[in-house]
Amino acid sequence: MSMPEVVNLARKFGAFTEQWSPKIVGELNGQEVRLARIGGEFVWHAHDDADELFLVIKGTLRMGLRGRDGTTEDRMVNEGELLIVPRGTEHKPAAESEEVWMLMFEPAGTLNTGTAGGERTVAVLERL
């Protein structure tokens, strides 16, 4: 058996510079652990079958959330804080600080743009 190895988050974040292009750094129970660097704003989107966890490692994430009645609210997620966005909930991640480093947990294969699609979709995620 090959024994599992420790993953150092800072070292993994140091291994890429692209923004909005999540990297897979681990898999368990059909879920992926992803790291992303983000700057500026992303697009509104939702995932029909995937709850998504965002844990902020550096900076401040501003997550826009849209309720079923169409009203929107923002959540500020600082370093050492996490937010779980339930499946079906429209959301729009944005970097409130210049750059944000975040760790995500979600089902393997979840598209970054969900059902919205579009040019910011990353079809195949790199593994680090």
Add this chain to the structure above:
Amino acid sequence: MSMPEVVNLARKFGAFTEQWSPKIVGELNGQEVRLARIGGEFVWHAHDDADELFLVIKGTLRMGLRGRDGTTEDRMVNEGELLIVPRGTEHKPAAESEEVWMLMFEPAGTLNTGTAGGERTVAVLERL
């Protein structure tokens, strides 16, 4: 719809002092996000159907791992590092520093002592 709320890890860790008694702070995709404070050593155990992720928030976790050939190895997991222990792998968590704060991600309902059972089993985990 009720909008999801931000979870501050330090504040959650500050809400309890018990060691080896994981608290549930979030759920997604049939998985639980758990926080545990640990000191000293736990028991060797394995989970038949659950991969387990350990992310160290404070201190140093020493994870004993036993291979199928019976040999053991330790992994030191420092703050900002994570380790995924695959299902079926015997492991023994221990605090290398005086106390360790760790975040765990694993299937809902996973027993802390796995198939080993015994007096250190926490049958029902508290939610914070």
